[in-house]
Amino acid sequence: MTTSHTLFPLLLPLAAVLALVSVAAAAGAVSTSDFQKITREERNYRQKKVIDVSHKYVPELPAYGSKNGLGNFIRLQTSIKLGDLSNYSFFNLSTHSGTHVDAPGHFNETLFELGYDVVSLDLRTLNGPVLVVDTPRDKNITAEVMRSLNIPRGVKRVLFRTLNTDRRLMHKKEFDSSYTAFTSDGAEYLVQNSDIKLVGVDYLSVAINPKDELTKVHQLLLAPKDFPERWLSFAASVWVVSQRNLFVFP
Ligand SMILES: *[C@@H]1O[C@H](CO)[C@@H](O)[C@H](O)[C@H]1NC(C)=O
Ligand SMILES: *[C@@H]1O[C@H](CO)[C@@H](O)[C@H](O)[C@H]1NC(C)=O
Numbered sequence: 001m002t003t004s005h006t007l008f009p010l011l012l013p014l015a016a017v018l019a020l021v022s023v024a025a026a027a028g029a030v031s032t033s034d035f036q037k038i039t040r041e042e043r044n045y046r047q048k049k050v051i052d053v054s055h056k057y058v059p060e061l062p063a064y065g066s067k068n069g070l071g072n073f074i075r076l077q078t079s080i081k082l083g084d085l086s087n088y089s090f091f092n093l094s095t096h097s098g099t100h101v102d103a104p105g106h107f108n109e110t111l112f113e114l115g116y117d118v119v120s121l122d123l124r125t126l127n128g129p130v131l132v133v134d135t136p137r138d139k140n141i142t143a144e145v146m147r148s149l150n151i152p153r154g155v156k157r158v159l160f161r162t163l164n165t166d167r168r169l170m171h172k173k174e175f176d177s178s179y180t181a182f183t184s185d186g187a188e189y190l191v192q193n194s195d196i197k198l199v200g201v202d203y204l205s206v207a208i209n210p211k212d213e214l215t216k217v218h219q220l221l222l223a224p225k226d227f228p229e230r231w232l233s234f235a236a237s238v239w240v241v242s243q244r245n246l247f248v249f250p
């Protein structure tokens with residue numbers, strides 16, 4: 001079947017990650033050279049600045065289309081106080097809660113059935129150097145805005161900081177449908193004129209709210225025509241603090 005053929009390119013990054021991990025997984029006694037390799041990697045790793053852009057899951061975190069936020073999403077199943085061995089909890093929340101990524105199959109049945117879920121996303125796309133840009137506060141992310149930002153070719157990851165951050169929308173429990181995000185012409189511009197593979201926005205969706213725009217933007221970004229050669233994913237609702245900046249993830 002074509003499935004394994006289509007998936008093959010995805011196995012390469014995974015193999016690279018495993019090769020790195022295998023430094024720490026030598027069989028038998030650990031040799032001096034294993035130790036040197038791991039300390040060298042550790043030193044390189046320590047030099048990188050790692051920034052976790054995830055929002056904390058709290059009951060007041062807004063949820064798409066809801067007045068009530070995330071609500072009581074965590075339930076303690078066993079409790080030390082009540083004499084159990086450990087505290088042990090259950091989560092019940094949507095896979096699109098807070099800071100999350102959308103998979104290629106999110107708005108595309110074919111890709112969904114082919115298994116393009118979040119597990120299929122490339123970890124090297126999800127982590128790495130990222131450009132943070134401020135967008136004009138009086139506009140959505142349109143083609144005109146994208147043109148004016150002048151994001152150079154070669155930039156792979158961009159976090160768009162918008163009016164949503166000024167309005168502190170991620171800190172308001174009630175969902176606000178007037179959030180700033182991509183319009184379909186903005187998404188089209190990004191696909192045609194940039195090398196961006198990871199798009200981050202500062203509220204719960206990458207696309208503006210009207211239903212036809214919501215569909216078009218997701219289809220343009222998640223299932224571009226040359227999929228899987230060109231393959232975008234995006235993290236919604238990142239919360240970024242400083243000026244226009246270059247953050248480096250490991
Ligand atoms: C275990 O859960 C209880 C609530 O039943 C909580 O008060 C306590 O702090 C928890 N203990 C730990 C170690 O997390
Ligand atoms: C989980 O949350 C959903 C949505 O609020 C609800 O419909 C469902 O009953 C919940 N499931 C459990 C096991 O609590």
Ligand SMILES: *[C@@H]1O[C@H](CO)[C@@H](O)[C@H](O)[C@H]1NC(C)=O
Pocket residue numbers: 137138139140163177178179180181208209210
């Ligand atoms: C972005 O689009 C939404 C939905 O159409 C609208 O409510 C909002 O006012 C727009 N935001 C800006 C900054 O123009």
Ligand SMILES: *[C@@H]1O[C@H](CO)[C@@H](O)[C@H](O)[C@H]1NC(C)=O
Pocket residue numbers: 108109110111219223224225226227
């Ligand atoms: C779904 O993805 C496939 C593969 O990229 C593409 O050919 C098709 O046009 C997409 N369908 C929609 C509705 O976007």
